[in-house]
């Protein structure tokens with residue numbers, strides 16, 4: 068039975084290579100240098116499909132892929148329907164944070180009870196965070212370059228991923244709240260786990276044994 072694994076290009080693909088190797092899987096091509104969306108491997112029964120990071124849960128949910136690797140951010144926004152999430156892979160680590168322009172008095176803005184304009188690619192996470200604090204927000208959905216929004220008056224604050232802090236610094240922004248720690252997880256289609264147990268379980272075991280500390 069063929070096993071299909073959904074991965075995104077970039078950091079997730081790079082950081083997944085050692086996990087795949089532990090399961091005896093070596094991609095036939097590098098997705099960065101190929102335009103192919105279906106990539107074979109050294110194992111005739113395993114293929115990779117290359118999708119947008121935020122589309123990985125959808126491919127696995129509907130069984131178009133049996134396994135996938137997706138960030139916790141993406142999984143929260145997707146909702147996780149139809150997905151089994153057996154393993155935190157401890158890769159693509161970063162933090163979901165609230166950030167504002169240097170000089171913006173965030174504490175005062177929150178205390179005053181006025182509505183805060185928040186730009187983000189992660190409306191679900193942002194909404195839950197501010198609801199728990201009892202802060203009224205207008206969420207402005209963006210698809211990237213969130214850091215620009217406070218600089219041009221689109222928003223008072225952003226909710227975005229921070230790793231080194233370099234992007235915030237380069238744009239004169241300051242992190243003011245830590246929402247959650249993010250890493251990527253293995254997701255499995257619930258029906259596939261039963262139907263393809265003999266193929267999937269050894270891959271899960273190999274990944275579990277190779278998770279970086």
Ligand SMILES: Nc1ncnc2c1ncn2[C@@H]1O[C@H](COP(=O)(O)OP(=O)(O)OP(=O)(O)O)[C@@H](O)[C@H]1O
Pocket residue numbers: 075076077078079119120121122137138139140141159160161228229230231249250251
């Ligand atoms: N700076 C970072 N450092 C570490 N991990 C990160 C960083 N930025 C994002 N991630 C994690 O890696 C995952 C994939 O990020 P990537 O940048 O490849 O895709 P994306 O551009 O966010 O997604 P899409 O293509 O769907 O818009 C994210 O979902 C997140 O969990």
Ligand SMILES: O=P(O)(O)OC[C@H]1O[C@H](OP(=O)(O)OP(=O)(O)O)[C@H](O)[C@@H]1O
Pocket residue numbers: 211212227228229230231232233234235
């Ligand atoms: O704290 P840093 O180390 O600077 O990382 C943070 C940046 O990384 C992510 O962007 P990414 O690199 O994925 O760019 P993209 O969203 O344009 O793909 C995130 O959206 C931040 O902009």
